[in-house]
Amino acid sequence: MSTENGLSKRFEITGGDFGKAGEVSTKIKEILQEIGIDSTIIRRTAIATYEAEMNVVMYAKKAELTLHLTPTKISIRVYDDGPGIENIEVAMQEGFSTATDEMREMGFGAGLGLPNIKKNADRFKISSTPGKGTALDITIYLNQAGKK
Amino acid sequence: MTLKEIKKLLQAEVIYGIDKLEEEIQWAGGSDLMSDVLAFGKPGILLLTGLTNAQSIRTANIIDAKAIVYVRGKKPDKEGIKLAREKEIPILSTKYMMYTACGLLFSHGLPGVSKIQNNK
Numbered sequence A: 001m002s003t004e005n006g007l008s009k010r011f012e013i014t015g016g017d018f019g020k021a022g023e024v025s026t027k028i029k030e031i032l033q034e035i036g037i038d039s040t041i042i043r044r045t046a047i048a049t050y051e052a053e054m055n056v057v058m059y060a061k062k063a064e065l066t067l068h069l070t071p072t073k074i075s076i077r078v079y080d081d082g083p084g085i086e087n088i089e090v091a092m093q094e095g096f097s098t099a100t101d102e103m104r105e106m107g108f109g110a111g112l113g114l115p116n117i118k119k120n121a122d123r124f125k126i127s128s129t130p131g132k133g134t135a136l137d138i139t140i141y142l143n144q145a146g147k148k
Numbered sequence B: 001m002t003l004k005e006i007k008k009l010l011q012a013e014v015i016y017g018i019d020k021l022e023e024e025i026q027w028a029g030g031s032d033l034m035s036d037v038l039a040f041g042k043p044g045i046l047l048l049t050g051l052t053n054a055q056s057i058r059t060a061n062i063i064d065a066k067a068i069v070y071v072r073g074k075k076p077d078k079e080g081i082k083l084a085r086e087k088e089i090p091i092l093s094t095k096y097m098m099y100t101a102c103g104l105l106f107s108h109g110l111p112g113v114s115k116i117q118n119n120k
Ligand SMILES: Nc1ncnc2c1ncn2[C@@H]1O[C@H](COP(=O)(O)OP(=O)(O)OP(=O)(O)O)[C@@H](O)[C@H]1O
Pocket: A051, A055, A056, A058, A059, A060, A080, A082, A083, A084, A085, A091, A092, A096, A097, A098, A099, A107, A108, A109, A110, A111, A112, A113, A114, A115, A134, B035, B036
């Protein structure tokens, strides 16, 4: 869907569906490539989105992901209705994970995802209500002058 | 080092990408943990892994990996191969285990992507 203010797209991520895990991020990467965004920015966006998507698949039931692209930035919002995160400060630490053996067998669960989102984003906001869900707000600027 | 040289060194089978063996590889990394690959991989990396699920290929695509080598004779399933073809990511399979495969490539001059972090 195109609007005057840029491009907005909505995706649904289904929790527990490991076979499909990563499809939404792969799609978003394709969209950004078609538009012709700089490859470093695409890579950072794709990594942050993929980490967020994997977390939904592993920990939440379902989520809505929106991609919003303007001439100056890419915004990714992920709202899930999972169990939420008790202590965000702890969850943000490298190495903290509550992943199950099944998730580890899939190649995940090292406790690196949230810190990696922060590393790849220019701005990252996370809020969570236990029992209700988690919301991520990821911003990556297109004009990287003076940014990371 | 080209993929062709890598194929020869590892006596690898090409599962997909026979027409892409001239591609030049600059660096490589080996891990079964996609969390690590996502956090420490560099664009253009050759990924050596024993993880054959769809996420291994999706992860490779997300981080702009150049190719994947599956170790210990492993191969992805049909779905995985289809994805690799769609994303044009060459896939090789070697009988060597992870340590030996990495060692062979490293000792023939293909560097790794690791950075030693001094805790200062
Ligand atoms: N959307 C979410 N809903 C509920 N809990 C979450 C969510 N995302 C993360 N968490 C919690 O925060 C922890 C840390 O997440 P993080 O992504 O950093 O690591 P991980 O998913 O465990 O491992 P990795 O990302 O390295 O595969 C998770 O183990 C989980 O307990």
